[in-house]
Amino acid sequence: MTAAADGLAVPNSAGTAPPASRPAPPDACDAHFHVLDPRFPSPDAWRPEGMTLADYGRLQTRIGTRRGVLVQAKYHRTDPACLLDALARMGGDGRGIAVVHPNVTDAELRRLHAGGVRGLRFSLWNPADTxxxxxxxxxxxxxxxxxxWHVQLHLSAAQILDHAGLIARLPCSVVIDHMGRLPPRQGPDHPAFAAIARLVEGGRTWVKLSGAYLNTEDGPPDYADATRIARSFVRLAPERLVWGSDWPHVTxxxxxxxxxxxxxxSDWAGSGAARDRILVDNPATLYGFI
Structure with missing residues (x-):
C-alpha cells in the first residue's frame, strides 16, 4: 500500500483521517505491528476481532506505509503458523519477529528464516503474561x-538496567522495544537511557520509536513526555531508529x-530527511528489505 486514504475507518484504530504530515515515502516501513487471527489456535478463550492481516492492510492504506514487520503476538504463544501465513501473503514487503523457546530445533529456525523471520522477541515487561x-x-x-537475526527486547527501564550486562554480551544485534519504557516523568534523565545509549554506541543495538501511549502521562495528541524521550533518541543516533505503529494496540x-x-x-525526527531515514533506510538495513 502506498497512498493514504481519506475517511478510512480501520478496526482497532481511532479516527479515520489520513496523517496530516507529508505523505509517507515509497517503501515506508511500519516496523512493529501484530496480527491476531482466530483461524489459528490459541489457548486463550478470548477471540480477537478486527486484528487480521486484512484489517492491518486498511491501516497501511490509511497511513501510506508499504513494508511491515510483524511481531508475533502473545495470543499465539510460540506457534508460528499465523506469523508465517501472514508473511507469505505479504511477500517481499514483510518480515517477522518470532517467539520461541531454547528447545527449538535448528531445522525450525531455518524454516522460520525461509518464511521471512529475522528476529526473536522477548516481551518480559509484564511478568504476569510473559x-x-x-x-x-x-x-x-x-x-x-x-x-x-536479532533479539528484540520489551523490557522496563529497571529490567534494562538489571540486565544491561547480558544484553551487551549477546553475539547478535539487539532491538529495544517501545523506547525502553522509560518512566515518562524522568524520560532521558532515567539511568536506563544512558544504559541504552551505551548499547547503541556499541554498534549493534537499535531502538523502536513506538508506543507513545505506553510512554506517557500527558497523553494525546502531543504526548509531550513521550516526545521528549523520542527526540532524545533522535539526537543520540538517528541511524539506529525505526518506527512502529504497534497496531492493533492490544493493551x-x-x-x-x-x-x-x-x-x-515528523515532529520527533526534526527533518524530512531524518524521518525518511527512520521509515525507509534504517528498516531496510535492519530487516534486510531489498
Whole structure:
C-alpha cells in the first residue's frame, strides 16, 4: 500500500483521517505491528476481532506505509503458523519477529528464516503474561547470530538496567522495544537511557520509536513526555531508529489514532530527511528489505 486514504475507518484504530504530515515515502516501513487471527489456535478463550492481516492492510492504506514487520503476538504463544501465513501473503514487503523457546530445533529456525523471520522477541515487561523468560535469551543469542537475526527486547527501564550486562554480551544485534519504557516523568534523565545509549554506541543495538501511549502521562495528541524521550533518541543516533505503529494496540481499551502516531514521527525526527531515514533506510538495513 502506498497512498493514504481519506475517511478510512480501520478496526482497532481511532479516527479515520489520513496523517496530516507529508505523505509517507515509497517503501515506508511500519516496523512493529501484530496480527491476531482466530483461524489459528490459541489457548486463550478470548477471540480477537478486527486484528487480521486484512484489517492491518486498511491501516497501511490509511497511513501510506508499504513494508511491515510483524511481531508475533502473545495470543499465539510460540506457534508460528499465523506469523508465517501472514508473511507469505505479504511477500517481499514483510518480515517477522518470532517467539520461541531454547528447545527449538535448528531445522525450525531455518524454516522460520525461509518464511521471512529475522528476529526473536522477548516481551518480559509484564511478568504476569510473559511467554518467555530472561534466562532464555543467552542460549538463543548465539544460535540466531549465525542467521543474521536479532533479539528484540520489551523490557522496563529497571529490567534494562538489571540486565544491561547480558544484553551487551549477546553475539547478535539487539532491538529495544517501545523506547525502553522509560518512566515518562524522568524520560532521558532515567539511568536506563544512558544504559541504552551505551548499547547503541556499541554498534549493534537499535531502538523502536513506538508506543507513545505506553510512554506517557500527558497523553494525546502531543504526548509531550513521550516526545521528549523520542527526540532524545533522535539526537543520540538517528541511524539506529525505526518506527512502529504497534497496531492493533492490544493493551489499550481506548485505541489511539494511528494517523496521529504517524504524524508524531515528523515532529520527533526534526527533518524530512531524518524521518525518511527512520521509515525507509534504517528498516531496510535492519530487516534486510531489498
Amino acid at each position: 511467554v518467555t523468560t530472561i534466562e532464555m535469551i543467552a542460549p538463543l543469542g548465539p544460535r540466531i547470530a549465525d542467521l543474521g 489499550e481499551a481506548h485505541k489511539p489514532d494511528d494517523a496521529v502516531l504517524f504524524d508524531l514521527l
